[in-house]
Amino acid sequence: MKRLPLAFFSAAALCVTTGMAWGIYMGSKQDFTLAPAHAHLNLVGWASLALMGTFYALSGKGGRLGWLNFILSSGAVVVMIPFLAVMLGGKPTAEPGVIAGSILAILGMLTFLFNVLSTWREVEAA
Numbered sequence: 001m002k003r004l005p006l007a008f009f010s011a012a013a014l015c016v017t018t019g020m021a022w023g024i025y026m027g028s029k030q031d032f033t034l035a036p037a038h039a040h041l042n043l044v045g046w047a048s049l050a051l052m053g054t055f056y057a058l059s060g061k062g063g064r065l066g067w068l069n070f071i072l073s074s075g076a077v078v079v080m081i082p083f084l085a086v087m088l089g090g091k092p093t094a095e096p097g098v099i100a101g102s103i104l105a106i107l108g109m110l111t112f113l114f115n116v117l118s119t120w121r122e123v124e125a126a
């Protein structure tokens with residue numbers, strides 16, 4: 001396997017392990033205030049990064065645009081989730097951090113979309 005999909009899967013596995021531990025903690029405390037942050041860690045961090053990693057593993061694509069996708073999409077998780085947790089915890093001043101993380105997330109997804117669509121040029125007609 002190439003380094004790019006491995007980087008995606010490593011980040012994704014780290015996110016879901018953290019997300020699951022967080023879910024168990026929320027359940028044990030019966031305090032679900034931060035449930036949307038837990039959900040986004042799992043969905044943006046685990047599901048999205050793992051799906052992107054799967055695409056890069058199957059396609060063999062990589063290069064600078066693949067790594068840009070990785071940096072934007074994993075950076076989005078690192079920025080968005082802590083600020084979202086702080087905001088949900090009752091500090092609305094954290095909102096700009098959530099917005100910054102969301103912008104990174106959509107830029108990462110746009111890079112992914114570009115990389116997926118540009119693969120059409122390389123496939124043989126079946």
Ligand code: HEM
Nearest residue numbers: 019020021023024026027032035036038039042043046047
């Ligand atoms: C050990 C594994 C996990 C545990 C213990 C756990 C626990 C929880 C808990 C306690 C809640 C709050 C429920 C409530 O508000 O009544 C929750 C919500 C949620 N979880 Fe998890 N979770 C786990 C894994 C996952 C994974 C892998 C995903 C997605 C890939 C996920 C996605 C969600 C979503 C979408 C919500 C709803 C959030 C909301 O209502 O705002 N969870 N989880």
